[in-house]
Amino acid sequence: MQTIENQFLRVSINPLGAELVSLFNKENNAEYMWNADPAFWGKSSPVLFPIIGALKNNQYCYQGKTYTLPRHGFARERVFSVETQSELSITLLQKEDEATLKVFPFAFEFRLIYTLNEKTLSVSYSVKNTGNNEMYFSVGGHPAFAVPLSDDTVYEDYYLEFNQTEDFPRWELADGGLIKNEATTFLENTNRLPLTKELFYQDALVFKHQKSTAIVLKSDKVSSQLTFTFENFPFLGIWAAPNANFVCLEPWCGIADSENHTQELTEKEGIEVLASDQIFLRTWSVSL
Template sequence: MINITNEYLQVKISTKGAELQSIIRKDNQLEYLWSGDPAFWGKKSPVLFPIVGNLKNNTYSFKGEPYQLSRHGFARDMEFEVIEHTESAVTLNLSDSQTTRKNYPFPFSLNIRYSLQDASLTVSYEVQNTGDDTMYFSIGAHPAFKVPLEEGMTYEDYTLHFNETETADVWMLSTSGELSRTPTPYLEHTRELPLKKELFDNDALVFKNLASTAISIKSEKKPHGLTLHYAGFPYMGIWAAKHADFVCIEPWCGVADHEDASGKLEEKEGIVPLSPEEIFHRQWSVLLF
């Protein structure tokens, strides 16, 4: 387990999947991250790479060859190497191998950096194409935040607050994890989405191109919560396992296949093409209060 810390925060990260394991604010001693209870969902903050969501039939093709990838790709289950570690920051790396190339035929280097500044944690992604041909990938975050944050509170005491007024559709997921082509009206000129566990009875709420670049979890009953900033991510998933005490705010560069997807990787919605030696950067941050 890797520890990083500063005056405000204590954060733990596992080398398996480069996955966040704990975010504690020192002054209030609150744990902001979900516990990972396997009775509901055993993950806490998986990294989604080289795809986000499900492929149709868990299969894609590239240059006429079929490949298989399970939901959200393989990075979340692989061991990362620590390449830099200071008191308040750490960088972990995953590079292609004989194992990854069986189902993803691209040379790559993925660096994930966790760094602390005051009461904010920043998570940075750097993807480099180390091959000779164009690489195609998606990447996304899946942090699960504890709700309720404090004893004596309920799930329904909290609200998601968008930093812009939203009128937005959602794209619902089928039982096999594919997106409908037909959106459903959802948010209507509002900045608020009150939390209730029934929101996620039919899997995640998937938004495309929200006006907002930040979403907060907050309550009128207590002062503590968080704000996640995610400029540069065109898709947003909001999800929780059924009856579980958490909510995931998931900024994505990529999205699950639609029900009528062609299966060709280069035609996949949200796929990012990366030229040889090109480096892709994105970051999100969470302010704990």
């Protein structure tokens, strides 16, 4: 594990997948990340790259060739190298190699940058196209935050408070994790989503083009809360494994294939296009 810390927070990152595994608050001796209990879900904050969600038949087409990728891509299962590190920041790097080129025909430098500033952890995704042609990709986060935040509360005491009033249609997932072609009514004229275990029995909540750029995880029974900020991410997933004590807040630049998708990578909804030698950068942060 790699560690960065200041007087308020201690953060641990696993080079396998550049995964955030611990966000520890020194002031109240509390861990804010899910403990990756494999009985429910053995991850804590996987990195989603170069796709998000599922592909139709786990395949996509690009320039007349067919490629296969598992759900959420390959970055979360590969070891990143530590490029730079200081007391308050660490940068982890992954580049293309023979294995990635077989399933994703682009040259790239993908960096995860973790930075502490007082009681805030910022997580940045930096993607550089080191090839000669345009690069098509998706990238996003999947951090799982522990709920409840204190021993004297329960899961149902908590809710998510958005920083904008939303009318959220929900894009449900079909078999195989594909996005259904029609949305269903979900949140209407509200900025609050109460948390219940039953909320996630039908898989993730998926939203498109939300107005909000921040969500507070909170309870009216305790003072501890967590503010999650995510600007310039056009898609949002909210998820928990059945009956598990966590909630994932997932900012995405990209989304799973729809049921009627053509499987052409260049026609994929939300796909990012990056010119040669250009850098794409997005950041989310969590404040305690």
